[in-house]
Amino acid sequence: MGKGFCGKILHIDLTSRRLDVEELSEEFYKKHLSGLGLGAKVLWDNINKGIHPLSPENVIGFTTGLLTDTGSLFSGRFMVVSKSPLSGGWGDSNCGGYFSPSLKRCGFDAIFFYGASDTPVYLYLDGKKIEILDASNLWGKDTIETERSLKQIHGKRSQVACIGPSGEKLSLISGVCNDGGRMAGRSGLGAVMGSKKLKAVVAAGKERVKVYSKENVLKINKEFLAKINKFDRLKPIITDKLFGAFGLFTRLTPFYPRQPAFFWGLALKKFGTPSLTAMCSEGGDSPIKNWGGTGYIDFPLKRAQKIGAEAVIKYEVKKYGCYSCPLKCGGIMKVKEGPYPIEEMHKPEYETICSFGGLLLNDDLFTIFKINDLVNRAGIDSISCGSSVAFAIECFENGILTEKDTGGLRLKWGNSESILKLTEMIINRKGIGDILADGVKVASQKIGRGSEKYAVHCGGVEAPMHDPKFDSGFGISYYCEPAPARHTVSANQYLDLQFLEKKFKRAKKVPLLTTKSDKFRYDNKGAGIAVNTFYKMLIDASGVCFFGTQIGGDFPICEWLNAVTGWDLSNDEYLVIGERIEQIRHSFNVRDGVNAIRDYKPNKRLYGDPPAKKGPAKNICLDINTLSNSYYDEMRWDVKTGKPDKEHLKNLGLDEIIEVLHRE
Numbered sequence: 001m002g003k004g005f006c007g008k009i010l011h012i013d014l015t016s017r018r019l020d021v022e023e024l025s026e027e028f029y030k031k032h033l034s035g036l037g038l039g040a041k042v043l044w045d046n047i048n049k050g051i052h053p054l055s056p057e058n059v060i061g062f063t064t065g066l067l068t069d070t071g072s073l074f075s076g077r078f079m080v081v082s083k084s085p086l087s088g089g090w091g092d093s094n095c096g097g098y099f100s101p102s103l104k105r106c107g108f109d110a111i112f113f114y115g116a117s118d119t120p121v122y123l124y125l126d127g128k129k130i131e132i133l134d135a136s137n138l139w140g141k142d143t144i145e146t147e148r149s150l151k152q153i154h155g156k157r158s159q160v161a162c163i164g165p166s167g168e169k170l171s172l173i174s175g176v177c178n179d180g181g182r183m184a185g186r187s188g189l190g191a192v193m194g195s196k197k198l199k200a201v202v203a204a205g206k207e208r209v210k211v212y213s214k215e216n217v218l219k220i221n222k223e224f225l226a227k228i229n230k231f232d233r234l235k236p237i238i239t240d241k242l243f244g245a246f247g248l249f250t251r252l253t254p255f256y257p258r259q260p261a262f263f264w265g266l267a268l269k270k271f272g273t274p275s276l277t278a279m280c281s282e283g284g285d286s287p288i289k290n291w292g293g294t295g296y297i298d299f300p301l302k303r304a305q306k307i308g309a310e311a312v313i314k315y316e317v318k319k320y321g322c323y324s325c326p327l328k329c330g331g332i333m334k335v336k337e338g339p340y341p342i343e344e345m346h347k348p349e350y351e352t353i354c355s356f357g358g359l360l361l362n363d364d365l366f367t368i369f370k371i372n373d374l375v376n377r378a379g380i381d382s383i384s385c386g387s388s389v390a391f392a393i394e395c396f397e398n399g400i401l402t403e404k405d406t407g408g409l410r411l412k413w414g415n416s417e418s419i420l421k422l423t424e425m426i427i428n429r430k431g432i433g434d435i436l437a438d439g440v441k442v443a444s445q446k447i448g449r450g451s452e453k454y455a456v457h458c459g460g461v462e463a464p465m466h467d468p469k470f471d472s473g474f475g476i477s478y479y480c481e482p483a484p485a486r487h488t489v490s491a492n493q494y495l496d497l498q499f500l501e502k503k504f505k506r507a508k509k510v511p512l513l514t515t516k517s518d519k520f521r522y523d524n525k526g527a528g529i530a531v532n533t534f535y536k537m538l539i540d541a542s543g544v545c546f547f548g549t550q551i552g553g554d555f556p557i558c559e560w561l562n563a564v565t566g567w568d569l570s571n572d573e574y575l576v577i578g579e580r581i582e583q584i585r586h587s588f589n590v591r592d593g594v595n596a597i598r599d600y601k602p603n604k605r606l607y608g609d610p611p612a613k614k615g616p617a618k619n620i621c622l623d624i625n626t627l628s629n630s631y632y633d634e635m636r637w638d639v640k641t642g643k644p645d646k647e648h649l650k651n652l653g654l655d656e657i658i659e660v661l662h663r664e
């Protein structure tokens with residue numbers, strides 16, 4: 001058996017309470033790695049075509065990365081994989097914190113849950129014991145109370161991934177939470193746990209996985225750290241003013257200079273993702289007023305800065321980093337002032353700040369803090385929840401919803417009180433909140449009356465806080481990703497930041513943008529987005545943090561993988577593994593009759609139909625057909641059926657997919 005992985009996964013049937021340990025060969029790991037790759041393969045093999053995501057027939061897996069707990073940097077992420085109740089197709093979401101190494105130390109690379117329990121349960125495992133335990137006392141508790149209670153029972157060093165009341169109430173926009181506020185929020189996978197009455201997984205393993213060459217791992221770490229820390233002396237010049245100026249420059253220049261990775265690294269180190277708030281609002285990347293507004297006009301820089309990096313960081317009492325992370329972009333906050341004092345919470349991410357800030361024209365920082373705490377405790381995805389609030393406000397503004405529908409609540413852009421109230425209603429599934437708790441697609445189907453034009457989603461999943469008209473790469477990935485509306489897979493700007501052309505032959509032929517108008521040449525974007533996607537699959541199979549790959553220093557992922565496993569695979573061979581993972585995720589959807597290009601079409605606002613009359617997106621209507629066709633071409637997917645080319649699948653060693661998709 002090779003090194004760096006446990007070689008075992010655990011299958012648990014919650015209906016019969018049966019546990020099965022499956023051993024996997026080294027060849028399996030060479031083909032799929034671990035993390036998302038392992039998850040994709042197991043779900044392909046074990047989920048039947050056409051099952052309902054909230055039925056006992058669905059499977060939910062928690063997978064650790066191949067690099068997790070091997071001593072390599074940034075390697076603390078775990079993936080949650082399942083069929084998504086929100087999109088109805090492939091679902092996954094990943095998260096940092098400390099859960100992943102603790103799970104791997106139990107001797108398993110992954111756990112998969114089948115069936116459903118009659119009563120609330122949680123799983124406890126520590127490398128010696130595996131127990132399904134009663135969770136009746138935990139049902140109804142929020143994620144932080146749940147974690148606290150379980151740590152009291154199983155010890156402080158145990159790590160907990162759990163759902164809150166939103167997952168229990170089967171909210172389709174609920175997620176899985178760990179470490180007091182880190183969230184695997186996308187794809188609605190909290191509801192899958194809720195449907196299985198699985199409140200939590202508690203991992204308290206102690207046995208570290210064997211590594212082929214610890215010495216090499218440490219050497220690679222040292223070299224990489226020297227590169228990414230080279231510019232640390234410039235940290236003092238990184239301010240909100242600079243972010244605003246950067247946004248303004250992006251907006252005005254006709255050129256497209258390569259994104260400065262070291263700048264992004266410094267911003268993350270100093271402020272975390274709130275660095276993006278002012279920059280993206282001013283530059284045109286942030287959606288404003290439910291995607292109908294323009295940053296610098298409707299939510300000018302001064303307002304964006306009120307909820308920007310410097311305003312947020314004032315309340316940070318200590319830095320927070322996930323396991324083995326040298327960057328520490330997170331923070332622990334204490335809010336003593338204002339109407340909603342909070343003793344302790346994780347710093348809100350940009351996505352949360354924008355979803356409850358510019359998207360709603362809300363510049364009240366204290367409300368955003370309060371909502372951040374509420375959504376983390378409820379275990380609900382902040383992007384989807386903020387988008388549902390935005391949808392409701394716009395419906396109200398246009399008379400589609402009235403006070404009769406909202407129980408007397410007057411919804412208004414920027415009214416922080418009603419925004420908070422509505423968020424609480426969504427969390428508690430009260431009144432109109434019950435409809436909104438399943439996301440904007442379901443809500444618009446129930447409300448009708450033309451509301452669907454305000455429901456900004458792709459394939460049922462609310463769009464993240466980055467505008468495809470700002471980065472046309474998102475125009476492909478939101479649309480064609482097997483888990484739609486995903487901003488952390490591929491984009492033109494990630495190609496800039498990751499320097500993939502130095503790593504992979506296939507990336508060398510990818511044209512980088514040099515002028516702003518290059519963004520809007522649509523027929524040549526597929527190649528770059530494909531390489532970028534394969535790389536992200538490699539990242540998620542390794543369990544490393546996406547941010548580590550974007551901060552300069554030529555992220556040594558393949559070097560780490562060879563050092564921990566003892567393999568001698570080339571970078572290009574690793575990229576092929578990334579492609580294999582993507583093909584399996586996509587085929588999972590095709591087997592169910594889902595073809596992204598037909599079924600995950602974005603809301604028209606996302607691509608500018610009709611085009612904006614002012615601002616950075618003025619007169620821009622993305623040609624999403626050409627964009628998506630260029631990606632399908634590159635992926636060798638048939639536009640009409642979505643099926644991957646048979647020969648190509650053969651070359652990737654995916655005969656099991658050929659058998660199902662090309663049977664006739």
Ligand code: SF4
Nearest residue numbers: 096321322325329545
């Ligand atoms: S960069 Fe941030 S999200 Fe990524 S591992 Fe570090 S602390 Fe976690």
